[in-house]
Amino acid sequence: MTLDPGRAGEQRRNLAAALKDLRRASGLSGERLAVRYGMSQSKISRIETGKALPTVVDVQQIIAALGIDDDLAQELLDLASVANAEFEDVRASVRRGLHVRQRELASLENGARHIRYFLPAMPSGLLQTPEYMRTAMSPPIDPVDGDVSQTIALKIERQAVLYDEDKRFDFLLTESAVRWKLCAPSVMAVQLDRIASVSRLPNVNLGIIPLSAQVADVPFHTFTVYGAKLVTIELFTGRFVLRDPKDIDHYRLLFDFFHGESHTGDDARGLLEQWSEEFRRSR
Numbered sequence: 001m002t003l004d005p006g007r008a009g010e011q012r013r014n015l016a017a018a019l020k021d022l023r024r025a026s027g028l029s030g031e032r033l034a035v036r037y038g039m040s041q042s043k044i045s046r047i048e049t050g051k052a053l054p055t056v057v058d059v060q061q062i063i064a065a066l067g068i069d070d071d072l073a074q075e076l077l078d079l080a081s082v083a084n085a086e087f088e089d090v091r092a093s094v095r096r097g098l099h100v101r102q103r104e105l106a107s108l109e110n111g112a113r114h115i116r117y118f119l120p121a122m123p124s125g126l127l128q129t130p131e132y133m134r135t136a137m138s139p140p141i142d143p144v145d146g147d148v149s150q151t152i153a154l155k156i157e158r159q160a161v162l163y164d165e166d167k168r169f170d171f172l173l174t175e176s177a178v179r180w181k182l183c184a185p186s187v188m189a190v191q192l193d194r195i196a197s198v199s200r201l202p203n204v205n206l207g208i209i210p211l212s213a214q215v216a217d218v219p220f221h222t223f224t225v226y227g228a229k230l231v232t233i234e235l236f237t238g239r240f241v242l243r244d245p246k247d248i249d250h251y252r253l254l255f256d257f258f259h260g261e262s263h264t265g266d267d268a269r270g271l272l273e274q275w276s277e278e279f280r281r282s283r
Contacts, residue, residue, distance in 0.1 A: 011083040013050055018076060019062060020048035026066045036065040056080045056244050084244040102154035109161045112226040116255045119173045120219035122180065125155045126162060127171065129194050131187045165203050171195075172207040172259050174219055178275060185279040192276035196269045207262030208271055215261045217254075225251050 023033055023044075030048070034041040039058075046052035047062075054062070059080040063073045105125070109115060117124045122136065133152045162169060178195065181188060199206035209215065222234040231251045233240040242248065263271060 011079055012053055015054070015059070015076070015079050015083045016048055016050040018079070019054070019059070022063075022066055022068060022072075023048070028066070033062070033065055037061050053083060053243065054080060055084065056246060081244065084242065084247070086241040088239050088241070102151055102158060106154075106158045106161070108226050108230075108232075109158065109167075112229065113166065114168045114170075114227050116170045116225040116252070117172065118219070118223050118225075118251075118255055118258060119171065119177050121174075121222055122177050122182065123173060123191070123195060124171065124224075126159050126169070127195050127198055128155065129187070129191050130156065132183055132191045135183045135187070162198060162201060162204065168203050168205070169201075170205045170207070170255070170259070171199075172209070172255065172262055175208060175210045175271075178208060178272065181279075185282045189276045189279040192272045192279065196272040196276075199265075199269060199272075205264065206268050207259050207264045208268045209258060209262045210271065213261050215258070217257065219258065223251055223254075225255060 023030070026033075028036070030044045031041045034044050037044075039061075043052060047054045047058070056077060059076055063076055068076070109126075117126075123132075125133065128136065130152055133155055134148065137148050137151065161167065173195075178192060179188075183191070195206065198204055209219075224232045224234075225248065226232070228245070228248060229243070231242045231248055233242070242251075262268070
């Protein structure tokens with residue numbers, strides 16, 4: 001069996017078919033399996049028809065109820081792990097249109113009550129100024145095609161979600177993410193001011209991990225945790241989406257660990273003001 005997150009849709013169909021075939025081979029009806037597992041019969045039906053994606057825990061409990069042998073059980077658990085992950089390469093995103101990507105992000109942000117952003121490389125679009133956005137969207141290697149101005153407008157439109165006080169936003173940045181001189185010093189100074197300003201919103205918590213901190217782990221990549229629903233992981237060439245509860249719990253624990261090493265509140269704003277002034281002096 002080939003396990004490829006880029007073929008997650010196919011893997012989900014394979015998983016649904018395998019679970020249905022194994023249930024039938026066991027001689028159990030959907031109702032009897034539901035009783036053994038402690039799940040509704042309608043959920044069993046949705047899983048077997050591919051209308052509901054089972055978590056790894058769901059699959060683990062179903063195969064236990066069916067008495068599947070260890071080798072086949074592990075194969076199904078591996079398939080469930082991949083089925084709960086997606087990979088979208090950046091080129092596919094560009095082909096669909098940069099505006100589509102912004103609307104997808106807006107939908108994720110609107111659908112979650114508590115969002116955690118771990119940002120070791122650069123600020124999230126919710127924290128960026130238009131000038132910073134434009135430079136970030138114009139890399140020298142493999143520059144982005146498409147209407148950059150339209151995408152910037154949609155990014156700015158997305159920032160309105162920050163003022164929804166029914167939501168909670170936790171932004172955790174490293175000093176490297178904040179001070180990386182992506183733009184001219186004058187633009188960087190305003191960018192840092194923007195982050196400090198957002199941090200004063202009552203539903204926003206900002207943390208900064210300075211390079212002087214001794215941290216017993218490495219910030220390998222950017223990730224965002226949308227409530228208890230999913231995690232997105234950003235890479236140079238695309239984005240992973242993880243939906244399994246175990247993965248989500250792992251990234252929530254990672255976020256909490258790194259947050260414990262950060263400066264928050266007035267201490268974080270003090271660092272931003274210091275670095276902003278350094279950029280202004282370097283013009």
